[in-house]
Amino acid sequence: MCSPGSEGGGAWWGGGGDGGWSPQSKGGAGPREEGAWLPGLWEHVRGCGEGAGLPSLKEEFRGNANTSPHPHPRHAPLLKPGWGTTPPPPPVNPEPGGTGTVAPASRMEQERDDDALGGEAEAEGPTRSPELPPPQPSPPPPPSPSPAAPESPRPPQAEPPSEASARQLLLEEWGPLGGGLELPPRLTWKLLLVRRPLYRNLLRSPNPEGINIYQPAPPTGPTQQPLQALGNFRGWHIHTEQLQEGLSWTVKRQCVDLLAEGLWEELLDDEQPDITVMDWYEDSRLDACVYELHVWLLAADRRTVIAQHHVAPRTNGRGPPGRWVQVAHVFRQYGSGVRFVHFLHKTKNRQEPGGVRRTRVTDSSVSVQLRE
Numbered sequence: 001m002c003s004p005g006s007e008g009g010g011a012w013w014g015g016g017g018d019g020g021w022s023p024q025s026k027g028g029a030g031p032r033e034e035g036a037w038l039p040g041l042w043e044h045v046r047g048c049g050e051g052a053g054l055p056s057l058k059e060e061f062r063g064n065a066n067t068s069p070h071p072h073p074r075h076a077p078l079l080k081p082g083w084g085t086t087p088p089p090p091p092v093n094p095e096p097g098g099t100g101t102v103a104p105a106s107r108m109e110q111e112r113d114d115d116a117l118g119g120e121a122e123a124e125g126p127t128r129s130p131e132l133p134p135p136q137p138s139p140p141p142p143p144s145p146s147p148a149a150p151e152s153p154r155p156p157q158a159e160p161p162s163e164a165s166a167r168q169l170l171l172e173e174w175g176p177l178g179g180g181l182e183l184p185p186r187l188t189w190k191l192l193l194v195r196r197p198l199y200r201n202l203l204r205s206p207n208p209e210g211i212n213i214y215q216p217a218p219p220t221g222p223t224q225q226p227l228q229a230l231g232n233f234r235g236w237h238i239h240t241e242q243l244q245e246g247l248s249w250t251v252k253r254q255c256v257d258l259l260a261e262g263l264w265e266e267l268l269d270d271e272q273p274d275i276t277v278m279d280w281y282e283d284s285r286l287d288a289c290v291y292e293l294h295v296w297l298l299a300a301d302r303r304t305v306i307a308q309h310h311v312a313p314r315t316n317g318r319g320p321p322g323r324w325v326q327v328a329h330v331f332r333q334y335g336s337g338v339r340f341v342h343f344l345h346k347t348k349n350r351q352e353p354g355g356v357r358r359t360r361v362t363d364s365s366v367s368v369q370l371r372e
Contacts (some may be wrong), residue, residue, distance in 0.1 A: 166193040174198055174370050178271055184264050197262030198273070201365040203254055203343065204235030211362040217282045217322045222355035246351035247287060250358065253344035255302070256366050263368060269336035274369045277309070278328040279345055284359040285321045289314050290348040291359065293327050295366075298340040307334040324362075332371070341366050 161169065166189035171177070183189065209231040211217060223230075227238060227250060241249040258268060267273065281291040289312050297307040309329045343366055347359040 161190065161193065163189050166190040169193060177267075177370070181266060181270065184266070187262075187264055192262060195262035197258075198368055198370065201367055202256045202258075202261050202341070203364055203366050205232050206364045207362050208233045208236065209360060209362065211360060213280050213324045213363050216320070217324065217360055219322070220358075220360075222352040222357045224355040227358070240349075241346075243348075248349045248351070248356075249292075249346045250349055251344065251346050252361075253342070255298075256341040256343065258339055258341065258368070268338055271370065272333060272336070272338075274371055275331040275334070275338075275341060276328065276365075276367050276369065277331075277341075277343060278326070278363070278365045278367075279361060280324045280326050280363045281345075281347060282360045283315050283319070283321060283323050283325050284348070284357075285315070285317070286350045286357065286359060287348050291325070291327070291361070292346040293329075294344045294346075295329065295331075296342040297331060297334055297338045298342055299337045300339045302340055302342075304337075306338050307331050 170189060170193055183192075227233070233252070235254055236252045237254070238250065238252050241251060243249065259265070275297065277293070277295050279291075279293055284290050292312040293310070295309045296305050298304060299306055309331070311327060311329070313325065313327060315325065343364070345361060345364065347361050349356050349358045
């Protein structure tokens, strides 16, 4: 704190260097007006950095200079008793038009407070770091996979047979062919092994209604549904022939292309393998004859008949109704030129008040076998 007795105190009194007050300026100029020393005193006090009571101290010295009988500042009381405990109200600017404005000393207080706040913020700024969110807990490690069950070893895939192997497999299955019989260029033994034209059924959808011949035909009543809605009749051409007294024939037919199935001309003409046709029909007892079979062996033009077979069996009425009756025929030594087999069978129906009662047929077949 700067006090009146400090070093260089005479400077802020505006007097000489001995500390006494003199109305003369420091440079020995003429007398100053009464109270002219106050600006220098205020500048000195302001430079000393007194506290919040400095503006009142200035007013105190101004009042003493005008009213005290002892103009020397040493005889004027610098502080009133109790000053500093209850600060006086802040002075206002006495200039006209400045009523209510804060005095420069108040502005100085505000600046000093702002400087103090700014210094505090600067002091706290570097040391206060922004708070970081707490670290997320690391996820638990994934569960170790359970040991997989050992896969069952897959059977090794068989390599496709060679031409010689395919020929040997087929000859073991079919039996020996005639001497000098060769395959045409369009066929190979491997292709024949895939198609297997011998000893298999060459008809499509041979059991369209899925009926088992080893069990009695399931009972059925009259129906109004068309036949095509009762099963898979793909490959069959179907039509109906009307008869008298409410009877009718359901006619189904197929034409088998022997060359397309894998057979070849030299085999059919030279070897003339057996061609077997077979069928099973239901003994429905709807009439004396409820089934017919018609088969034609045709040439390449599909019109020339080389061989044919027709049968219309009649049941004797013995045995339980609904049993299965087999019809079969084998074509042998039919001659050369056969290329197609035309298969046709008929089953009889009877019209009743509730619909049509039908005779069912199943397991139709056409197959080719080498002669014994």
